Each structure stands twice: as structure tokens, then as C-alpha cells.
Amino acid sequence: MAILTYSDEKRLFRGNQENFIDLIRTGEEKGVLVYVMTTSDFKLTGKSAVGFSYHFQTKSWKKELLPLPHVIYNRIPYRKFELLPEVQQIIQTCMKHGQIQFFNPAFFNKWTLFEWLNKSKETQEFIPTTQKLTTSDELEKLLQKHPSLYLKPIRGKAGKGIMKVSRVQDKSKSRRFQLSVQDKTKSHISRYTNVVQLWTQIQDMIGTQDYIMQQGITLSNYKQRPFDLRVLVQKNGLGEWNIAGVGARLAGKMSITTHVPRGGSIDDPAKLLGAGFGTLGTRKILRRAKRVALIIAKQIEKSSGTMLGEMSMDLGVDGNGQIWFFEANSKPMKFDEPHIRKKSLDNLILYCIHLSKISAKKPKAAGSVKKKASKSAPQKASR
Ligand SMILES: Nc1ncnc2c1ncn2[C@@H]1O[C@H](COP(=O)(O)OP(=O)(O)O)[C@@H](O)[C@H]1O
Ligand SMILES: [Mg+2]
Incomplete structure (x- = not known):
């Protein structure tokens, strides 16, 4: 099994090395050769592939020629790498490959x-009820149906850019909306008299990113x-x-x-x-x-x-x-x-063994498409 990731000049490759080493060890225990393959060394023609194997005795990585994988486990971190044209091409090659099983081709959004x-x-x-965040009118409408909404970047992760809007009643009844913005470890709270003010602040925070608004669940x-x-x-x-x-x-x-x-x-x-x-x-x-x-x-x-x-x-x-x-x-x-x-x-290793048995049964004909993927057009990385 090859773990596919993005190369890095200083650290050889991106991704959580500890995670990869654990997987390599588990593979060893179960008789599966696991190595790391980077998008810059990617080549699936011929009998061997270039990859990094891990040597437990010396605790070091060694770049070497390794047998072609039966299975490729996609761990390209970050959407920005996944969206690079050269990486897109590699993903497409993996998805269409006749002898190799490739799973989790893309990030979700x-x-x-x-x-x-x-x-x-x-x-x-x-x-929860969810809509794209488009206009202040739409925001106000959904906020009339639900006392609070979560605003989240479509391609976000780890809490980055998340906001919560709530309807509130303060004593003077003038500040009707509360906005909580998630910062590093706390959320910052501000209040607004009307939706126009609230919307100005929200737009300021989101810039050009695509967002959804979602019913807040207590x-x-x-x-x-x-x-x-x-x-x-x-x-x-x-x-x-x-x-x-x-x-x-x-x-x-x-x-x-x-x-x-x-x-x-x-x-x-x-x-x-x-x-x-x-x-x-x-x-x-x-x-x-x-x-x-x-x-x-x-x-x-x-x-x-x-x-x-x-x-x-x-x-x-x-x-x-x-x-x-x-x-x-x-x-x-x-x-x-x-x-x-x-x-x-x-x-992961047991699933890989399962997949390798399917690989072995696949006809050798070039360009044969995987059963699952053939149901619809191969999916592009989420944008
Ligand atoms: N609609 C919601 N109602 C209540 N809490 C939410 C809602 N959406 C997100 N959260 C809270 O925020 C966290 C992060 O949201 P999530 O959609 O997982 O975004 P991220 O990609 O940043 O992890 C969730 O784990 C949950 O605790
Ligand atoms: Mg999450």
C-alpha cells in the first residue's frame, strides 16, 4: 500500500509522519508492505515505484525503488495541494488505473x-437546516425561523472562520443580534441593533470565502x-x-x-x-x-x-x-x-488486504474503470 502525500523540501513530505509510521508498523504486523509516495515522485508505469520506506532500527526514511502498490491511500493534506493541476492529474490517473485501488479521492465540502x-x-x-450564505435578507429570514445560526466556511476545518449569530433581547431592547466569532481559544461577542449592521460585520469577516448558514443546535x-x-x-x-x-x-x-x-x-x-x-x-x-x-x-x-x-x-x-x-x-x-x-x-490494513484481492481479480485491460467510480463521472476534488 502506498500512502500518497505531497512532497516537502525540508521534511521530505507533508502529513503526519507519526501517523504514517504507525500504519507502516501495523502493515508489517499483518504482512502488508506500506510506504509513502509523494506526488512529485509519482509514476505508475513499469514494475516499480519510487517511495519512502521507514527503517525502524535507524528511525529514518529511505527513498528507494519499491514494488508498485495494489492500493493507494490518499493523504494529500490541504485543499490547496489537492487543487493543483499536477495533483489533480495524479488523482485522475489513480482513479482510472486498471490494477490499483484508490480510495478517498478528495476532500468533502x-x-x-x-x-x-x-x-x-x-x-x-x-x-440541520442549511443554506448558502448569500444576502442579509436571507440571513434574516432564516434567523426568524431559528433562534441561532452557525455560519461556517464551506471549505473550513478545525473551527476556522466559524461564527454564531443569535437573536437576543437586551434590556433596552435595542441590540437585537449577537455575533460570536471563534478565535484561537475563545469566542468574541458583539451586538448589533439591526441586520444591516450585523451583515456589514459578517461580510467584513468572511471576505470572498463561500459560507453556509446552518440552524444552530442546542x-x-x-x-x-x-x-x-x-x-x-x-x-x-x-x-x-x-x-x-x-x-x-x-x-x-x-x-x-x-x-x-x-x-x-x-x-x-x-x-x-x-x-x-x-x-x-x-x-x-x-x-x-x-x-x-x-x-x-x-x-x-x-x-x-x-x-x-x-x-x-x-x-x-x-x-x-x-x-x-x-x-x-x-x-x-x-x-x-x-x-x-x-x-x-x-x-485500514485489513481493508487494504481486501482491496488487493479485488486488484488481483481485475482484468489486465488498460483503462478499465473501477466498479464504484463507473456509476458516475469521476469526481473532481471539491472546490
Ligand atoms: N449547526 C450547529 N449547531 C450547533 N453547533 C454546531 C453547529 N455546527 C457546528 N457546530 C459546532 O462547531 C463545531 C465545528 O463545526 P464543523 O461543522 O465540524 O466545522 P469544522 O470543519 O471547522 O470542524 C462542531 O463540532 C460543533 O461543536
Ligand atoms: Mg469539525
Whole structure:
């Protein structure tokens, strides 16, 4: 298996090296040769490929000729790399390759995710009402339907650029809108008398970026700090979707999101849910969250028209125990919970073994297209 990433002059290549090393080790345990391939050394003709193998004894990377991979695991970090024409071309080559299985071809974006999930009856109910952020009139209309809205960059991650707008009543009844803007670890709050003022401020913050506005969900909280669930969904050794684990992220005291770098913390979902829903309620909610995550993963894969092997999902739980989908990520960050971490590495290698068996069965004819990808036009990286 080749882990595909972007090259870097100083560090050889981008991406989380520790993560790659863990995967290489897990591969070794299960008899799979795993190495790192960069977009600048990419070549799939001939019998071998150029890649970086890891030498555990010397703790060093060595660039060498390695056997062509059966499977390519896409870990190109950042959309800006993925969108480069030369990288796009490599992705297309991988997707169309007759003998190589390539999964997770592109980043998701929050608007297409919404469109994909909103068109299926099965997933619709878990999606907060979402629209593109276009005009102050539209913002005002949606704000009349919901007491608070989340504004999020379509291509954002890790809480960057997230804002929350709420309707408020202050004593003089003059300041009707509150805007919370997520900064490094806190959110800054300001108030506005009318939508025009609010809109001016929002436009100032978003510049030319595309945004969505989304119904704000009142998350369940633990000691007054809201939390949400992070679910890792992966395919297993049979090529079937399953849940690698469910973690929880507790928001920082002054934060409107739950990201750890923004003051949030990792915690045990059963403990956090248990405080509000009791043991039985918690069991029910976790079971429901897992079921919902699987339904959503299948719908995302189907709508994307591409082959996917894993994704992480942010799910909210409201005061009634209802599950809400916030987003899915096709390049999941490493989970720090040891049991989820182990399962995630095992799943990836087992899925890779599963895929390599499919590769072996593929006809040698050039230009044969993968079963899943052939259902619709190969998907371009999300823009
Ligand atoms: N509609 C919403 N209602 C309530 N909380 C939300 C909503 N959308 C996002 N959040 C909170 O903000 C966090 C970040 O949102 P998310 O959509 O995952 O963006 P990012 O890509 O920046 O991680 C979520 O994990 C959740 O805690
Ligand atoms: Mg998120």
C-alpha cells in the first residue's frame, strides 16, 4: 500500500509522519508492505515505484525503488495541494488505473455534503437546516425561523472562520443580534441593533470565502460545557462500513466549537451523556449515533460516486437525545483515544488486504474503470 502525500523540501513530505509510521508498523504486523509516495515522485508505469520506506532500527526514511502498490491511500493534506493541476492529474490517473485501488479521492465540502444528505429520505432528518450564505435578507429570514445560526466556511476545518449569530433581547431592547466569532481559544461577542449592521460585520469577516448558514443546535452539555461526538467510520476487512469508535469533544468554556486546539478537550462519551441521559438513555443514544453514522457514510459514498474507505463525522446530540450531523471529513485526523487508534490502523490494513484481492481479480485491460467510480463521472476534488 502506498500512502500518497505531497512532497516537502525540508521534511521530505507533508502529513503526519507519526501517523504514517504507525500504519507502516501495523502493515508489517499483518504482512502488508506500506510506504509513502509523494506526488512529485509519482509514476505508475513499469514494475516499480519510487517511495519512502521507514527503517525502524535507524528511525529514518529511505527513498528507494519499491514494488508498485495494489492500493493507494490518499493523504494529500490541504485543499490547496489537492487543487493543483499536477495533483489533480495524479488523482485522475489513480482513479482510472486498471490494477490499483484508490480510495478517498478528495476532500468533502460542507455544502455538497448537505446536498448529498438532504436528497435522501434516510439521512434528511439528521441534517440541520442549511443554506448558502448569500444576502442579509436571507440571513434574516432564516434567523426568524431559528433562534441561532452557525455560519461556517464551506471549505473550513478545525473551527476556522466559524461564527454564531443569535437573536437576543437586551434590556433596552435595542441590540437585537449577537455575533460570536471563534478565535484561537475563545469566542468574541458583539451586538448589533439591526441586520444591516450585523451583515456589514459578517461580510467584513468572511471576505470572498463561500459560507453556509446552518440552524444552530442546542447541544447537550456537561457542567455547562456543550459537547459533541466524533465518530470514526471505516471499511473493514470485508469491505463493509463499520464503526471504529466514538469519541467526545467538550467545548472550552468560552468557545462556540469543541475543537481541542481551541480550548476543547477529549472525554468519554458515556460519561458526558450519562450525566444528562442516565445509563439506559446513554446506551440508546450511542447505539443510535452509530446507526446514523453508518447510514450517513453509505449515503455520502453513494452520492460522491467515488470509492471511500474511511471518514470521521461530527455529530451533535441535543437535549432530547436526537442526533444531528455537522460534517464529515475524508482525511480524518488521528484519534487520540488508544482503543480507537488501534482499531483505525487495523481496519485500514485489513481493508487494504481486501482491496488487493479485488486488484488481483481485475482484468489486465488498460483503462478499465473501477466498479464504484463507473456509476458516475469521476469526481473532481471539491472546490
Ligand atoms: N449547526 C450547529 N449547531 C450547533 N453547533 C454546531 C453547529 N455546527 C457546528 N457546530 C459546532 O462547531 C463545531 C465545528 O463545526 P464543523 O461543522 O465540524 O466545522 P469544522 O470543519 O471547522 O470542524 C462542531 O463540532 C460543533 O461543536
Ligand atoms: Mg469539525
